[in-house]
Amino acid sequence: MTLNNTQYRLAARPVGIPKPSDWEQTHEPTPEAEDGQFRVQVDYLSLDPAMRSWMNAGRSYVPPVEIGEVMRAAGTGTVLDSRHPDFHAGDTVSGVFGAQRYAVSDGKGVTKLDLSLAPAPVQLGTLGISGITAYFGLLDIGRPEAGQTVVVSAAAGSVGTIVGQIAKIKGCKVIGIAGGAEKCRLLVEELGFDAAIDYKNGDLRAELRELAPKGVDVFFDNVGGEILEGVLARLARGARIVISGAVSQYNSTGPGHGPANYMNLLVSRASMTGFVVFDYASRYHEAVAELAAWLESGQLQSREHVVEGGIEAFPETLNKLFTGENTGKLILAL
The missing domain is CATH 3.40.50.720 (NAD(P)-binding Rossmann-like Domain)
Known part of the structure; x- marks a missing residue:
């Protein structure tokens, strides 16, 4: 099955708040999953202030997004088809899938989500x-x-x-x-x-x-x-x-x-x-367990600002972080 994928690629290093010209919207077929891979329909994108620093060249705690690359972004999605033994069609997963509608993954850094614990947006924010x-x-x-x-x-x-x-x-x-x-x-x-x-x-x-x-x-x-x-x-x-x-x-x-x-x-x-x-990746499970317990007990409240805009709304929704328009976790629903 051929899936036409809409993506946002970094077209230029932004000066100040990112402008429309700093992005290139591309459309291309999503590759079929090969052995050890699966395809994901991205449902929610996590928008975080650190994404702005990833657009800059130079030394940082992660490599910069290169010109022409799909913008790095975490998200959650649904597995459409799989040739990976640990992931199956219908699984809800989270990972760094990028600013795009579909992604192909080999499973590295991808986690299955239990939606009985909390909805996907909460697992991008408070439990993410x-x-x-x-x-x-x-x-x-x-x-x-x-x-x-x-x-x-x-x-x-x-x-x-x-x-x-x-x-x-x-x-x-x-x-x-x-x-x-x-x-x-x-x-x-x-x-x-x-x-x-x-x-x-x-x-x-x-x-x-x-x-x-x-x-x-x-x-x-x-x-x-x-x-x-x-x-x-x-x-x-x-x-x-x-x-x-x-x-x-x-x-x-x-x-x-x-x-x-x-x-x-x-x-x-x-x-x-x-x-x-x-630096705490090996201990993420500790934090999630205690945060989930606090949510369940009512000691902790979760705040998500979900924008229903589709992938086409990615550039202007990202900029809400820098103009103070969001409260709580900013998420783009695709």
Whole structure:
């Protein structure tokens, strides 16, 4: 059976927020599965801020997407036909299938999903890389203790919403930093954060002085730049800063904005540690098991922002990450 596949390939290295001209939409037949392979119809694509950094040339924690390649993207889908002994037609699977409607896989890095555990979008978000990032970044690197103050940037995003809720489960005071009154309302009234700071309409440093009078014990940073500097000014002694991302820098057209006040780490005897979730691949099952238990008990809420647009909506939907239009996990339904 010949399947006409629609794909998005990287046509140029973006400068700033990706433009339509940075993408090439292609249409080509999907190859038949050979021995040891299977074909997948991709149903949902995970859209994550890190995808923007993958478009840049240069050294990073994963190789960049090359010009002309299908854009790297995780997703879930349905096996259509298979010549692989471990995967069968009708299986629901997750993997890095790319920004395309169909994919052929040899099974490496692909996981079968149990939809009785949670719907596929939840398994892309809270029970996927977003939740796993929050889990290990906070608990292994941040090491929060009951009664301590935890601050989370991009707190209304896919990772931040989960970080804050885990910190509450662990008995911490949680302050979220987000953009806009509605996102701040969600954090406090629906997700149980103790407070939220609207960085677009407030004074971050002044509000942190009021909300964290004894300083910040753990800062889980997804933003970088001025927000990172603002929190570094309010560290408690022995604080731990988790560098999970820097969305404020991904579309920068000039030099990166680093923390000018990094010496506060010395004064506060604090640590700042870069964190990449792929280093924990052998332990993903630990995180998923505990996250699933918290979901089932009601201690953890899952937030997905699913856009029904088809593969053709990929470029503009991806950009919602950089214009602050999404709340929770951004997913494109194909």
